[in-house]
Amino acid sequence: MVREYVKANPVVVERPSNFELVVGAIIPDILKPGALADNMLPHQYQYVEMDGRTVLIDPQTRKVVYIMN
Numbered sequence: 716m717v718r719e720y721v722k723a724n725p726v727v728v729e730r731p732s733n734f735e736l737v738v739g740a741i742i743p744d745i746l747k748p749g750a751l752a753d754n755m756l757p758h759q760y761q762y763v764e765m766d767g768r769t770v771l772i773d774p775q776t777r778k779v780v781y782i783m784n
Contacts, residue, residue: 717755717762718769718783724749727764736765742777750774 726749730736734743742748748761751771760780761772771781 717751717771720752720755721762721764721769725764726762730765736768736770736779736782738779738782740779742770742772742779744777748772748774 726747728746728748731743731745734740742763746763748763751760751762753759759774761774763770763772769783770779771783772778773780
């Protein structure tokens with residue numbers, strides 16, 4: 716369900732050279748993630764496509780919470 720939504724509503728960003736894409740990393744302010752629809756997951760997350768992967772982000776902290784290949 717999430718993959719289909721992201722595929723239909725892509726927010727592709729280029730990974731900054733000084734940013735390591737790992738769970739727990741804080742997304743830089745220059746990146747503008749999209750919001751998942753309210754009914755997608757139990758929590759409201761934002762997302763980006765980075766390095767060919769879907770990255771779920773906690774909008775409160777801007778931390779990466781999940782990386783889908």
